[in-house]
Amino acid sequence: MASVSPDKDANSLKGRDLLSINELTKGQIGAVLSRANDMLDSLRSHSGLDSLQNMIMATLFYEPSTRTRLSFESAMQRLGGGVIGFSDPATSSTMKGEDLPDTIKVVSSYSDIIVLRHPEEGAAAIAAEYSDVPVINAGDGVGQHPTQALLDLFTISKEKGKISGLDVAMVGDLKNGRTVHSLAYALSMFGNHITFISPKQLAAPDKILSDLNREGAGIRSSESLDDAANADVIYMTRIQKERFNDVDEYRRFSNYYTIDEKFLNRAKEDVIVMHPLPRLTEISKKIDGTRNSAYFRQAAYGVPVRMAILDMIMNR
Numbered sequence: 001m002a003s004v005s006p007d008k009d010a011n012s013l014k015g016r017d018l019l020s021i022n023e024l025t026k027g028q029i030g031a032v033l034s035r036a037n038d039m040l041d042s043l044r045s046h047s048g049l050d051s052l053q054n055m056i057m058a059t060l061f062y063e064p065s066t067r068t069r070l071s072f073e074s075a076m077q078r079l080g081g082g083v084i085g086f087s088d089p090a091t092s093s094t095m096k097g098e099d100l101p102d103t104i105k106v107v108s109s110y111s112d113i114i115v116l117r118h119p120e121e122g123a124a125a126i127a128a129e130y131s132d133v134p135v136i137n138a139g140d141g142v143g144q145h146p147t148q149a150l151l152d153l154f155t156i157s158k159e160k161g162k163i164s165g166l167d168v169a170m171v172g173d174l175k176n177g178r179t180v181h182s183l184a185y186a187l188s189m190f191g192n193h194i195t196f197i198s199p200k201q202l203a204a205p206d207k208i209l210s211d212l213n214r215e216g217a218g219i220r221s222s223e224s225l226d227d228a229a230n231a232d233v234i235y236m237t238r239i240q241k242e243r244f245n246d247v248d249e250y251r252r253f254s255n256y257y258t259i260d261e262k263f264l265n266r267a268k269e270d271v272i273v274m275h276p277l278p279r280l281t282e283i284s285k286k287i288d289g290t291r292n293s294a295y296f297r298q299a300a301y302g303v304p305v306r307m308a309i310l311d312m313i314m315n316r
């Protein structure tokens with residue numbers, strides 16, 4: 001779809017695709033976070049929630065999802081819109097051999113916006129070429145997951161009162177974790193310091209590290225969870241089993257890092273622990289009841305943030 005009608009407001013997202021976090025300016029990100037705050041207020045007061053009446057969102061999910069798809073669908077319905085789509089490509093014509101461009105051409109004639117999750121990096125950009133309506137990338141393989149980065153930033157702003165000047169440790173599968181890829185760019189845009197913590201084999205892609213270095217972002221890399229002890233925010237991630245060709249290789253890393261009560265005792269008292277979820281063993285359930293654990297609040301913010309994104313692309 002790419003950008004359409006030029007808008008006087010530099011922060012407008014109207015009619016645009018959202019394929020990667022790098023397409024957004026700081027002003028646009030700030031506008032999404034501010035609109036998400038308004039949406040949160042509307043949700044709490046049950047008022048002003050019909051801006052997308054008569055609009056239809058299509059969710060095409062070629063990979064598993066719980067939070068992303070359901071929070072998008074909840075967001076659209078909260079704004080008065082309708083939802084079509086599939087959550088399992090085995091029930092779609094993909095099974096009959098239809099390719100992505102043909103599916104997108106047809107679905108874009110049935111809907112006002114398409115939310116796509118796909119196992120291949122770059123799939124959302126291909127979809128956008130063939131779509132007559134805006135496309136939102138809800139995860140393209142090991143590529144990006146821009147709306148997750150926006151809800152992660154929103155969570156940080158709610159929990160910490162700011163989104164700049166923080167020490168953020170990103171931990172786990174930094175090679176394959178698309179949420180890390182999007183969030184790292186966003187964090188560096190706002191002047192945060194990032195410590196990447198992973199086994200060497202699962203380090204963040206060179207392209208991302210060199211982009212961040214070029215922008216002058218404060219980053220360092222480590223293999224030890226000890227280096228998260230002074231962080232303001234710890235962003236844990238799952239080892240992405242589905243991206244490994246070799247199960248034994250996956251098993252080597254599957255229990256590599258765990259945040260538990262013992263770790264929290266030596267971390268900053270007001271550290272927040274985030275995770276895009278689903279979690280496996282990387283966060284002990286024993287810390288779920290602590291004030292430090294922010295991951296379920298983070299998941300809940302998916303709805304107001306996606307309401308903001310949908311409203312800004314489709315409404316104004």
Ligand code: NCD
Nearest residue numbers: 067068139179238276277278
């Ligand atoms: C993430 C994803 O799909 O990339 N989940 C999500 O969208 N909340 C993270 C993951 O699956 O590990």
